[in-house]
Amino acid sequence: EAGVAQSPRYKIIEKRQSVAFWCNPISGHATLYWYQQILGQGPKLLIQFQNNGVVDDSQLPKDRFSAERLKGVDSTLKIQPAKLEDSAVYLCASSLGSSGGAYETQYFGPGTRLLVL
């Protein structure tokens, strides 16, 4: 079974530029998550989708971050404009979605490492 795919793996941009990350979840997984992992910290949930609807985006900085999951499959996370403090690894994860996220194993992709200069 193919895992969660993410691209690009690395990205370096200057502050105030924009950047986009792409995620392809495991086939058949209804729930998709985007996490931000700052160096030395645990992942922090940014947004959770169930199919193409948003379940939780309470920790997404909506003035600069946006995410979409068209057709309930792939997802894109965008940052515009980027700030120095956005430097982090952005992880995408997916789960079956059969129990609304409760007790479900989340499968993580390898992440995109973003450096904002």
Place this chain on the structure above:
Amino acid sequence: GENVEQHPSTLSVQEGDSAVIKCTYSDSASNYFPWYKQELGKGPQLIIDIRSNVGEKKDQRIAVTLNKTAKHFSLHITETQPEDSAVYFCAAVGGKSTFGDGTTLTVKP
């Protein structure tokens, strides 16, 4: 919101020794507690989990215990091997996942 504290932040053991990592959580609504292993350049991978209606769970060399009253749970790794070296994260889930800040485990041959 939920707050998860994880200790220690770093742990070094000799091969064959046991390792214990502890986490505390604040939200009594959390009912699912997974543990993840993250290797360099990779995403976290689930290694064991426990639900709030269970006090202990074991899978070969790995075990997890949960004390709901005290709001803490622990990961125990016995007979450690060099390939156990990684960063370990605990999480508390009560709707959404809140992670601890990780423990870097080093197993010396």
